[in-house]
Amino acid sequence: MEFRFKSSTCIGEELVKSFNKDFKISFLSEGEHSEFTGGVTGTVKEIHVDKTFVLFQDYTSTDIESHTVQVVQNQPVFLLQYVLEGELHVALHEDASTALTLGKNLYTLFYIPKSTYVYKYSSDKSQVLNVYFTKSFLESKMGTGILKSSKKYQKALKKDQPCSFFDDGLMINNQLRNIIKDLLTCSFESIIRQSYIESKLAELLLVSLTSNRSLGSRKKIRDEDKERVSSIEDYIRTNLKEDLTIEKLSQLAGFNTSKFKTVFKQIYGIPVFKYITSLRIEKATELILNHGYTIAQASYEVGYKNPQHFTVAFKRQLGYLPSKLLN
Known part of the structure; x- marks a missing residue:
């Protein structure tokens, strides 16, 4: 599995990340990138533990019109995306008709087939947490019901198209904020750090998706x-x-x-x-x-x-x- 990240404001060539099948890895791998151009400052932190890959983007930009990130992936994945600050637009192959928007304090679960897509950041301050995983990881934590019962996913799978499970996004509540904070500020080291991060990612997935079950029966909010x-x-x-x-x-x-x-x-x-x-x-x-x-x-x-x-x-x-x- 391979990802290629090409930022309009990043110094040097595109970032290429290669993974084993299903993001399998036996150790904790972490990295940080902070070299940008075009009036962008900030960091991109990456965390790779067994079966999940995480990117946390923390940007400040003086020229939001030019700030985009193109992603090319050669295998289908699921993405839990949380917008803590700013607003984010995602479009397949730079096609505006396929654009999905996620605003501040919102999150959603995406299915993304093998494809090229573009993130466009439309705020001067952006904080976005991206958690990538595959179908096998999702089903190992949630069972097969969440995918079998989703008509959006079944339709997207047949047409080989991306989909958002929650079009309008769900609100990031205080419980989720605390889990995200714990994940990003972990102070443990060595094997304890790895175990802690893995447990927080599992907790984040479960809370994010089980919360939707109770929300789904409620009246739609304008x-x-x-x-x-x-x-x-x-x-x-x-x-x-x-x-x-x-x-x-x-x-x-x-x-x-x-x-x-x-x-x-x-x-x-x-x-x-x-x-x-x-x-x-x-x-x-x-x-x-x-x-x-x-x-x-x-x-x-x-x-x-x-x-x-x-x-x-x-x-x-x-x-x-x-x-x-x-x-």
Whole structure:
């Protein structure tokens, strides 16, 4: 199996990656690329463990019109793609009629046959996680049902065409963000690092695709409503210190409180208050561990006026007291 990556902004020749069948490998292989032209800065990290190949693209561009990546692959693959920042357009053979778009905070599962396709980045900041694997890996984790029951996949297979299992994309909820963060910031070494990364990739696949089963039975959410709630999720992340009431967030979204709570839970899988609490605990933990904040200081920075209330919420969610972080 071979991939050829040709970036419009990369220095030197195209990146060629060759793999054994089904991405099989007995060790952990990692690499990083950071030489770009055309006003692009950033990194591309690659991780190859048994049966999966991962690319994490983190770009900043001053000329988004010229930033494209062409990919040529000589075997069919599946791709779980997560857009953490920016917006990404994928077109087969540079044919605009085949273009699929994935916006910020969205992910999807692609089937891609042997083909040439082009990624076009349309934002000045892009963070995209790509997880490649084959049919055998998917079926070893999920069984054969997910492919047999997908009419899109069966049609694409017959016509030898790519397809997206979730056209509009699914929202990247807090659980998925945490898994991705754990995957990309793993601090273990040697065999433990390999085992940890493999377990996180399996967890990412299972959570991403089983979440869709519950979403599939829900009422379809309008694109406009998704965008509104996504903007509120951004607002929450950057304003954890504020008093984030349902009434205030609903007003910012342009919904009544009932609709806001319903749509938010449909998209992110948990009630808005649980989501806010989870973000606050995550941020406070980071402040304590990485920036030397006391528990009282950290709790104040994430919106708790009383440190005891933070301690109760922390213990309820994680099962131990925040004082354990200090040890």
